[in-house]
Amino acid sequence: MSSRVRMIVFAVGALGMVVLFATGFRRLPDFGGTFHPYGDRTVREALRQATPNVVSSINFDQRVLDTVGEELILFASALGAVVLLRAVDHEETESGTRHGHGAAEVFEALRLVGVVLLPITLVTGGYIVAHGQLSPGGGFQGGVVLGTAIHLIYLAGDYPALTRLRPVPLFEVGEAVAAGAFVALALLAVGAVPALNVAVGIEVGCALVLLIAKFFDQALLVGADGR
Amino acid sequence: MTDPLVAVALGLVVVMASGVVLTREPVRQAIALSVYGLTLGVLFVVLQAPDVAMSQLAVGTVVLPLIVVLAIHAARRHRGDR
Numbered sequence: 001m002s003s004r005v006r007m008i009v010f011a012v013g014a015l016g017m018v019v020l021f022a023t024g025f026r027r028l029p030d031f032g033g034t035f036h037p038y039g040d041r042t043v044r045e046a047l048r049q050a051t052p053n054v055v056s057s058i059n060f061d062q063r064v065l066d067t068v069g070e071e072l073i074l075f076a077s078a079l080g081a082v083v084l085l086r087a088v089d090h091e092e093t094e095s096g097t098r099h100g101h102g103a104a105e106v107f108e109a110l111r112l113v114g115v116v117l118l119p120i121t122l123v124t125g126g127y128i129v130a131h132g133q134l135s136p137g138g139g140f141q142g143g144v145v146l147g148t149a150i151h152l153i154y155l156a157g158d159y160p161a162l163t164r165l166r167p168v169p170l171f172e173v174g175e176a177v178a179a180g181a182f183v184a185l186a187l188l189a190v191g192a193v194p195a196l197n198v199a200v201g202i203e204v205g206c207a208l209v210l211l212i213a214k215f216f217d218q219a220l221l222v223g224a225d226g227r
Numbered sequence: 228m229t230d231p232l233v234a235v236a237l238g239l240v241v242v243m244a245s246g247v248v249l250t251r252e253p254v255r256q257a258i259a260l261s262v263y264g265l266t267l268g269v270l271f272v273v274l275q276a277p278d279v280a281m282s283q284l285a286v287g288t289v290v291l292p293l294i295v296v297l298a299i300h301a302a303r304r305h306r307g308d309r
Contacts, residue, residue, distance in 0.1 A: 031233075032230075137281055138278065140282060141278065141281040141282050144285035144286055145281075145285055147290075148290060151293070215294050215298060215301070219301040
């Protein structure tokens with residue numbers, strides 16, 4: 001496709017997008033207006049349940065089935081990545097230590113930042129999960145923070161330490177158990193927001209660690225024929 | 228949409244989004260993507276959506292660029308030019 005044809009295709013698509021977007025926006029109420037039919041109903045329901053955090057109440061009580069769906073989407077995508085990126089016959093994984101150097105050479109300042117930030121970030125992630133029913137945040141946000149936190153070790157240049165810190169089978173089991181627990185809790189104990197938050201936090205954290213671990217494996221993968 | 232803070236945040240998002248699209252080198256694009264995620268996070272905070280902002284900051288500025296960079300690295304290794 002020549003660049004001229006490409007520009008024409010883009011122009012047609014962009015024009016359609018602009019028309020649809022503009023007509024869609026014309027009927028929208030103004031930002032910061034006073035007309036909130038859905039908001040009024042959900043806030044009333046949330047207050048009836050005496051919850052301090054309306055967003056959590058919507059996510060884990062009023063619309064918990066939606067959250068189950070989102071949760072299973074993440075579960076399925078992590079599972080898909082693990083299956084697609086597994087090491088097949090003629091590939092073998094190269095551990096970072098095989099070159100004879102343990103930790104990579106990075107600036108001391110970077111190493112220090114990674115080591116100092118790791119515990120702080122872990123505590124922050126735990127806090128966000130544990131206080132999800134009270135303050136902004138919750139299982140998903142905290143889980144993402146926890147999942148990314150342990151990769152600060154990699155940032156500090158120590159990939160071998162990272163592989164020791166995250167045994168993949170453990171995280172696979174953790175993800176599956178937490179996903180199952182979340183579905184069971186959502187069906188049986190609707191409104192148990194802190195428990196649901198913890199299940200989501202574990203599931204999301206494990207899923208992210210698995211996902212990134214598979215991508216790390218792929219980046220360090222070598223073909224058996226030396227490629 | 229008269230709040231100047233919202234306008235500034237939206238402007239930053241537009242600038243960084245264009246920056247991501249106009250960057251041609253994939254690794255640099257991943258870094259630009261990370262900054263773009265940061266500006267989106269700021270926009271969400273300004274629009275009073277702290278929950279979404281937290282997810283956006285963690286996923287958009289860290290996880291997504293990291294996965295992109297790792298994927299680029301894997302692809303380059305596979306082709307042999309390290």
